[in-house]
Amino acid sequence: MEYLWILPKSPEREKIDNLVKTLAIPESIARILINRNIDDTLKAKAFFRPAISQLHDPFLMDGMDQAVDRILQAIEKKEKILIFGDCDVDGTCSIAILYLFLKEMGITPLFYVPNRFRYDSGITVKAIEGFKDEDIKLMVTVDCGISAVEPIKYANSINIDTIICDHHIPSEILPDAHAILNPLKPGCSYPFKHLCGCGVVFKLIEAITKRINKPTISYPYLQFVAIATMADIVPLNGENRVMVYYGLELINQAPRAGLKALLAVTGLGSKKITSSQIVFILAPRINAVGRLGDAGRAVNLLICDDYKKAYKLAEVLEQENATRSKIDHDTFREAEDLIDKILDLEQDIPIILHEAEWHPGVIDIVASRLAEKYCRPTIMMTTINGVAKGSARSVDGFNIYEALKKCEDKMLQFGGHKYAAGLSVEIEKIDEFREAFNEIATQILEKKELKPQLLIDAEITFSDISNYFRETLQKFIPYGPSNMRPVFIVKNVEVTSIFKMSGGDRIRMRLKQGNTFIEAIGFNLSGKQSEIEKAGKRIDIIFSVEELDKNYYRQPVQLKLRDFKACID
Numbered sequence: 101m102e103y104l105w106i107l108p109k110s111p112e113r114e115k116i117d118n119l120v121k122t123l124a125i126p127e128s129i130a131r132i133l134i135n136r137n138i139d140d141t142l143k144a145k146a147f148f149r150p151a152i153s154q155l156h157d158p159f160l161m162d163g164m165d166q167a168v169d170r171i172l173q174a175i176e177k178k179e180k181i182l183i184f185g186d187c188d189v190d191g192t193c194s195i196a197i198l199y200l201f202l203k204e205m206g207i208t209p210l211f212y213v214p215n216r217f218r219y220d221s222g223i224t225v226k227a228i229e230g231f232k233d234e235d236i237k238l239m240v241t242v243d244c245g246i247s248a249v250e251p252i253k254y255a256n257s258i259n260i261d262t263i264i265c266d267h268h269i270p271s272e273i274l275p276d277a278h279a280i281l282n283p284l285k286p287g288c289s290y291p292f293k294h295l296c297g298c299g300v301v302f303k304l305i306e307a308i309t310k311r312i313n314k315p316t317i318s319y320p321y322l323q324f325v326a327i328a329t330m331a332d333i334v335p336l337n338g339e340n341r342v343m344v345y346y347g348l349e350l351i352n353q354a355p356r357a358g359l360k361a362l363l364a365v366t367g368l369g370s371k372k373i374t375s376s377q378i379v380f381i382l383a384p385r386i387n388a389v390g391r392l393g394d395a396g397r398a399v400n401l402l403i404c405d406d407y408k409k410a411y412k413l414a415e416v417l418e419q420e421n422a423t424r425s426k427i428d429h430d431t432f433r434e435a436e437d438l439i440d441k442i443l444d445l446e447q448d449i450p451i452i453l454h455e456a457e458w459h460p461g462v463i464d465i466v467a468s469r470l471a472e473k474y475c476r477p478t479i480m481m482t483t484i485n486g487v488a489k490g491s492a493r494s495v496d497g498f499n500i501y502e503a504l505k506k507c508e509d510k511m512l513q514f515g516g517h518k519y520a521a522g523l524s525v526e527i528e529k530i531d532e533f534r535e536a537f538n539e540i541a542t543q544i545l546e547k548k549e550l551k552p553q554l555l556i557d558a559e560i561t562f563s564d565i566s567n568y569f570r571e572t573l574q575k576f577i578p579y580g581p582s583n584m585r586p587v588f589i590v591k592n593v594e595v596t597s598i599f600k601m602s603g604g605d606r607i608r609m610r611l612k613q614g615n616t617f618i619e620a621i622g623f624n625l626s627g628k629q630s631e632i633e634k635a636g637k638r639i640d641i642i643f644s645v646e647e648l649d650k651n652y653y654r655q656p657v658q659l660k661l662r663d664f665k666a667c668i669d
């Protein structure tokens with residue numbers, strides 16, 4: 101894979117000097133902070149020491165007072181509440197925290213998770229109809245609802261009040277709900293705009309517990325908020341990072357029974373859980389049941405308080421994830437074949453594929469992987485109920501939501517954001533849609549940009565990599581979008597030895613700059629080995645620095661190579 105190396109911007113000298121002086125941190129780290137918008141002492145202190153007190157007042161969210169009043173009324177009158185969620189990690193975690201919280205408040209709500217095989221995803225009139233005889237007085241939609249104009253009109257008609265907790269981009273017409281909580285709602289002055297759905301639900305819980313003067317009741321729910329926030333790929337800065345930081349602590353110290361069981365089943369029971377384990381191990385398992393069938397199974401696990409029962413439920417998630425993984429790999433291979441067969445990658449910039457038999461539960465993951473492999477916006481569609489339904493995934497520098505909006509007339513429906521979207525197209529119009537989208541994408545993206553970017557955070561030298569440097573870096577954890585593990589460049593180092601490691605595509609190098617020797621390990625880079633032999637063994641390297649463990653002061657540093665290039669003399 102050939103990367104486009106993107107060097108960092110150089111921040112204002114004054115800001116760098118200020119951070120270096122007030123915090124006594126290495127200059128390279130000050131530069132990284134400033135480029136991440138943490139550009140004064142106060143912000144940097146908050147970043148290095150996440151605290152619950154940094155969370156914003158939930159009542160700053162428009163509609164919060166009405167929502168809190170309505171829920172307290174329901175609790176007081178013991179009304180029946182229906183939680184309407186979504187089938188992904190964010191949606192199921194959202195249901196779980198609201199369910200558990202309401203139970204703690206003395207009422208046991210009903211919950212409903214859409215099933216992508218039964219109806220359409222999202223809220224439908226039909227789904228609400230199913231609860232007509234349940235005497236529901238209040239419905240809370242979580243991680244969904246912001247565009248459910250018709251369903252909420254229907255709910256009103258059968259005397260169900262609705263509170264919407266959502267984080268998706270609102271369309272022009274908002275549903276006629278009792279209260280709408282969404283930081284992106286026009287006129288909502290909530291200071292942080294990147295909460296996930298579960299984050300919005302947490303703000304509601306936080307507000308209720310503040311109103312009744314028991315604020316600490318809300319904190320344990322952060323373990324679910326952390327999982328949802330990481331799985332939903334929202335920026336891990338500001339309030340999100342604080343919630344994830346505390347959520348991870350809770351997952352490590354006092355996970356609820358359901359999570360504990362899931363950790364045990366996946367073999368993580370005794371390990372320290374980091375953000376990457378959430379993203380790559382836990383989240384796919386929570387997602388798998390909704391991909392292949394009823395996502396309610398994930399909710400049942402998350403809300404389960406009995407470890408033995410939870411363990412059985414967790415095993416189902418594990419099993420379903422294995423099945424998902426197989427379908428997903430097979431589909432990926434089929435998609436690759438189809439690309440070879442029908443697409444002219446010289447002519448067509450985006451990848452748009454439709455195959456009636458593809459499993460609707462995996463097309464989004466496959467689209468993501470194709471987008472990554474080919475470095476092009478990718479749309480994968482299958483057929484559901486006679487309509488082509490698809491998932492769109494983007495690449496750097498391309499806003500797929502905006503691009504789709506430009507060919508709105510060729511689709512039945514679409515929604516999403518910059519990086520990912522969902523859409524449906526009439527089968528007969530697929531070609532027309534393909535042509536239109538192709539044209540739009542070609543206008544925006546140029547061929548030369550079709551290379552993955554490798555964003556570099558700072559240029560340093562080997563002598564900069566001290567223990568203090570590593571300790572300071574450690575404080576950037578937890579990593580995630582907008583707060584990625586810092587990536588460094590060191591120019592002109594000498595390769596004193598290099599060899600291929602057994603097992604996997606790994607190489608190990610011993611590198612020298614000045615008087616400092618450092619070891620580096622690279623994954624999937626052995627193909628480039630020949631490049632440096634030709635060039636007399638002086639290279640520029642791109643790498644990240646491994647996390648510290650307890651004995652780090654006794655262990656030599658090891659760099660994780662991301663890429664390297666032979667120096668040009």
Ligand SMILES: [Mn+2]
Nearest residue numbers: 190243297332
């Ligand atoms: Mn979401």
